[in-house]
Amino acid sequence: MPAAVVTGASSGIGLELARLFAADRYDLFLVARNETALRHLAEDLSGRHGIRVWPVVADLSRPEGPAAVAAAVASAGSEMTALINNAGFGLLGRFVDTPLERDLEMIQVNVSALTDLTRRFLPGMVARRRGMILNVASTAGFQPGPLMSVYYATKAYVVSFSLALSVELEGTGVTSTVLCPGPTRTAFHAAAGMKGTRMERLAMEAEPVARAGYHAMLRGRKMVTPGTLNKLLAVGTRAVPRTWAARVAKRRQEKRNK
Ligand SMILES: NC(=O)c1ccc[n+]([C@@H]2O[C@H](COP(=O)([O-])OP(=O)(O)OC[C@H]3O[C@@H](n4cnc5c(N)ncnc54)[C@H](OP(=O)(O)O)[C@@H]3O)[C@@H](O)[C@H]2O)c1
Secondary structure, three states: OOEEEEEOOOOHHHHHHHHHHHHOOOEEEEEEOOHHHHHHHHHHHHHHHOOOEEEEEOOOOOOOHHHHHHHHHHHHOOOOOEEEEOOOOOOOOOOOOOOHHHHHHHHHHHHHHHHHHHHHHHHHHHHHOOEEEEEEOOHHHHOOOOOOHHHHHHHHHHHHHHHHHHHHOOOOOEEEEEEOOOOEEOOHHHHOOEOOOHHHHHOEEHHHHHHHHHHHHHOOOOEEOOOHHHHHHHHHHHHOOHHHHHHHHHHHHHHHEO
C-alpha cells in the first residue's frame, strides 16, 4: 500500500486531502494537535476504505514537532509515497501590534516545519525514485500583505521553495507541487482573527480546493491555483508594481479587521 503524511488533517483543506488519499487506498499518517478530531477521522477513513490510519498528535509550532512525525512513520515501518505539508495559520494585525511569539510560531509551522519534514522524507523518495510532495501555499504568496505581513511572507517562501525544489527534482522520479488557494471556507479566518466580509461569498469550499491540489500532485504539476477568479487575480498581481499590489492587499485586510 502506498502511504502519505498529511499535516493539518484535523480540519479544512487537510481533512479533505486526507479523504482523497483514503479513497485511493493510501495508508495515512494524519498530523495535527486536535487528538479527538484526528481519532474520529482515522476511525472513519480506516472503516470506510480498509486502510491503516495513524493519528499523529504533534505541535508543529515546536521545533521538535517534525521529528515526532518522522518517529511515528519510522515505528510503523512505512515508506512514504506522498508528503502533504498543509498545516498552517495566519494572524491579522499590524506587525508592530501582533505578539512576536505568535508570529514566530507561524514561521515555525508555515515555513520551518514544512522545510524540516520535506528534508526528512525527500532522501528516501529520491533513493526509491518515487514520491510526491504537495505544499499548501496561498495566493497570499504572490504579493506583500500589509496587516498580515508575516503570513504573506511565509506563503511567498512556500511558493519559492516549492518551485525551486520542483525544478531540482526533475528526472528523479519525485515531484513537488505547490497549491495556492484563494479564500476558502474553513476554520482559517476565525483562527486568524478575521471577520467575514462580502468577499467571503466568493470563497471556495475546501473540497474542490483539495481536489485541485490532489490531481495536480498526481500529474506532477509544479503549481496550481484553484478557481478562475484566483487565477485572474494571480496574473493581475504580477502585472502591477509590488507596492500597488501591497496597497490593494492592505485595503482587503482592513475590511476583515474586527
Ligand atoms: N482558508 C483559506 O482561505 C486559505 C487560503 C489559502 C491558503 N490556506 C492554507 O491552507 C492550509 C490549511 O488551512 P485551512 O484553510 O484548511 O484552515 P484550518 O481549517 O484552520 O486548518 C488548519 C490545519 O492546520 C493545523 N495546524 C495549525 N497549527 C498547527 C500546529 N501548531 N501544529 C500542527 N498542526 C497545526 C490545524 O490542526 P490543529 O488545530 O488540530 O493543530 C488544522 O488541521 C494552511 O496552510 C493555510 O495557510 C488557507
